[in-house]
Amino acid sequence: MLFLKKYKEAVVSSLFLAAALIVEHAISFSGQAYVYLPLYGFSYLSVGGPVWIKAYNSIKNGTIFSEFLLMGIATAGAFAIGEYAEGVAVMLFYMIGEYAQGNAVHRARRSIKSLVDQQPNIATVERNGSTKEVHPATVKSGEIIQVKPGEKVPLDGKLITQKASLNTAALTGESKPMSKEAGEEVWAGSINRETPIRVEVTGGYEDTKLANILAMVQKAAKRKAPTQRFITKFARTYTPFVVWSAAALTFLPYLIVENYVFQDWFYRALIFLVVSCPCGLVISIPLGYFGGIGAASRNGILFKGSDFLDQLRKMKTLFMDKTGTLTEASFEVEQVYPVNGYDKEELIKLAASLEKQSTHPIAKAILNHTNGQSLYTVENQQEISGKGLQGIINQKNVVVGNRELLKEFGIPLTANSWDDAYTYVHVAEDGRYIGTISIADQIKEDSKQAIEALHKLGVSHIIMLSGDNQQIVDHIARELGIDNAYGDLLPDDKYAHVERALGPNKTVGFVGDGVNDAPVITLADVGIAMGGIGSDATIETADVVIQTDQPSKIPIAINIAHFTHRVVWQNIGFALGIKIFVMILASLGIATMWEAIFADVGVALIAIANAMRIQNKYSDNSFWSPSNSDRPDPIDSEPAACCSTCQ
Structure with missing residues (x-):
């Protein structure tokens, strides 16, 4: 019942449309328009009524040629040539699209509210x-x-x-x-x-910090103006041109030609209006974007709306979170550096023996590296807060921890190369330094190729923002070829970085995964979330969701956006070219209603077929392996490969 109440216009329209189609094509009522035409009328009014009301209100507010008026003219034109089902369907699909957009906004707000509701209430x-x-x-x-x-x-x-x-x-x-x-x-x-x-x-x-995250999300949502849809821009030019041209075609000849016959010129104007009916554009343009959205979804990329295909195509600046976005958010032992004649396995065994009771991710990384070997018994184990562990193993005092811990025990390091991007665990025995274990968050296997592909696609400025320390952030940035990197950041710091980058003629993106990223994702022109490990709030506030957590999907998404844009403009150029040609013929009295029908319905079918190419081009959802050296260029690739990040 809630569904019927929420979508009552579309439900009522669909039922009347189905009834009209059955009646129209039933043998017993064939050719009896008075039977099925009222059904089409009721179906149309259910969804078209609200649109015409919006067109009226728009005119009252000073915007005469709005997208709502364009929809009205399109569907009225369809009715004028007897394409009743087409007229209803165009308005019905438009209404469904409005429902989908409204639901996306509602889900985002509901998710953020649930984030605050999770704040402890006791x-x-x-x-x-x-x-x-x-x-x-x-x-x-x-x-x-x-x-x-x-x-x-x-x-x-x-x-x-x-x-x-x-x-x-x-x-x-x-x-x-x-x-x-x-x-x-x-x-x-x-x-x-x-x-x-x-x-x-x-x-x-x-x-609290958690409440501030909500406040930043709400502030960003208010500040982030909705992208103006192409159909709105198009309506402002096309609709007045058509209306005034038809009026001129009816009345101007009175001042020019001899033997002016109003009925003849009015008929030519009607043909002109039928030809100009933008049903083909109204259907094929959204279908082109839907094709792009569908192709992206087949590749594990979810767009929340067609606006963001255009935004992503224009994006030149991209901010990226580190942990969970470019790295796996899992720690592994990178290297073991024993000194003073110690064996690597013995060094790991000593460290793991002290760490075996800990749930810290670094401790787990060391324990995983022991490959299941038996560990020593530890006596008198103590934790030194924020620094490490101390205990007695085989009657020797063993210390495992960071540089500060060894300084506290007066144990000098015999090497000074421990200042780069890894987390280091130093080990000492009876006051003597015996080695170091380096541990790192693993970079995702496709991160480097993703950054390279993004640069090739015109994303000229890639910046990494992270809560991790600056040394690690700088190292990851050098490894991946990222332009700039900032570490030691809290959510409000990330927010400030992106806020400074925004501008009227700039398109700025941000990709992240955690709850702390939700405000920045909302603020950015294009907010991208890693959907596999991302929080619910982050996914709901994002404009684009990468469902497989692969950064290589971002250049794929940009490629799809570029191709969708080309197909949409091909449809616009083709449809307008044919329509203008037939309009000229109609003005000269050469074209008849048959040519008008082709210029409307025929062009629409061809444009729809062209839009379907997007789905076919990006139907292959298999991805390249980083070991594959034969990846195609991301821009000039053939249909079998989306970009440098898929094959």
Whole structure:
């Protein structure tokens, strides 16, 4: 019932249209227009009525030749030549498209609302010597709250407990847990991973980092003006030209020719209007874009609307998140560097023995690298917050951690090459440095080729934005050939970078995957989300969704956008060329209604067939392997290959 209520115009129109088609083509009613014509009329009024009302309101507001008037003229022209089903179908499809666009906006807003609803609604606050569960909005700055392991921190504050391990992925987008010490800032939305903690609240419920993400999304949505559709621009020129030309054809000859007969010139004007009826364009242009959207979906790319095909085609600047977008968001051991005669396997075994109780992604990477070998028993193990671990193995004091931990124990490193883009775990035994393990987030296998293809396709400025540290970000950027890279960023920092890049004559894109990316994706002219691992909020606010998480799909999407644009303009040129030719014949009194019907219906069918080429060209959804050295050029490729990122 909810469906019928929400889409009642389209449902009623469809039922009347089906009834009209059955009656018109039934043998018993063949040729009896008075039987089926009212059915077509009711079907048309169900969906066409609202459009004509919008055309009327548009005229009242000063915009005479709007897309709504164009739709009215198109469908009225179809009725004038007896193509009743076509006239109804054009208006029905237009209405369905409006429903789809409205639903996309509604889903985006609903998803962001659910993001805020997920903010913790219970805070355990210390009051009068006891604890009490209250709504976070009632907790005042300066009060103390408690957060158990596995719970979300409900409010921003300062850590009172000596140390804490927090999962901040929802805010920073980085998969590595964040270690905090007493006095450091703790953000609402972070998940406490290990022991109970106490936090002194420093801000209100409406001022948390998580609430700020929502505010930025809403601000971006208001600022991001909808792209003006081609059909709107076209209507402003084509519709007045046709209307005034038909009027001129009717009345101007009175001033020029002898023996002026109003009926003759009015008939020529009617043929002129029938020829000019833009049904072919109204159908084939959206069909071209639908073809592009369909071809993209076959390749794992979801466009939220035809506007974004045009926007993506014009994009010259692209901001990209790192973790989960260009990298796998999974850590692996890159290299093992033993010193002082130590064996690589022994070094890994010592480190893994201390790390085996940890759930930290780096610890898991080291444990995975042991290949299942048995580990040592550790005695008196201690964690040094934010630095590493210490324990007794085979009666020797073993230390595993970062550079700061070794400095704390007065253990000098015998190598100084540990300043590049990896996470380094140093190992010492009885006060002597014995080696280093390098660990890195793995770059996706198609990231480098994707960046190369984007540059070839005219995306001249590619910038990486990440919450990871600047050294790692710089290294990844050098590896991939990215133009600029900025690290150590929070969501509002990313937002500021993209906001500065926006301009009236620029098309700026952003691609990301985490909740923290949702505001920036909404702000950008083209927001692209990695749909496989992306958060619901990010996917819903995005304009384009890469369903397979492959960055190589972005240049494929751009290629589809370019080809769709060419096909659409081929249809426009062909349709207008034929129509103008027949209009001239009609003005001279040479063309009859038969030529007019061909110029309308025949051109529409040819344009539709041309639009279907998009689906055929990009029907192959197989992708190249990075090892394939025979990839075609992304622009001049044949139909069998979309771009340098597919074959």
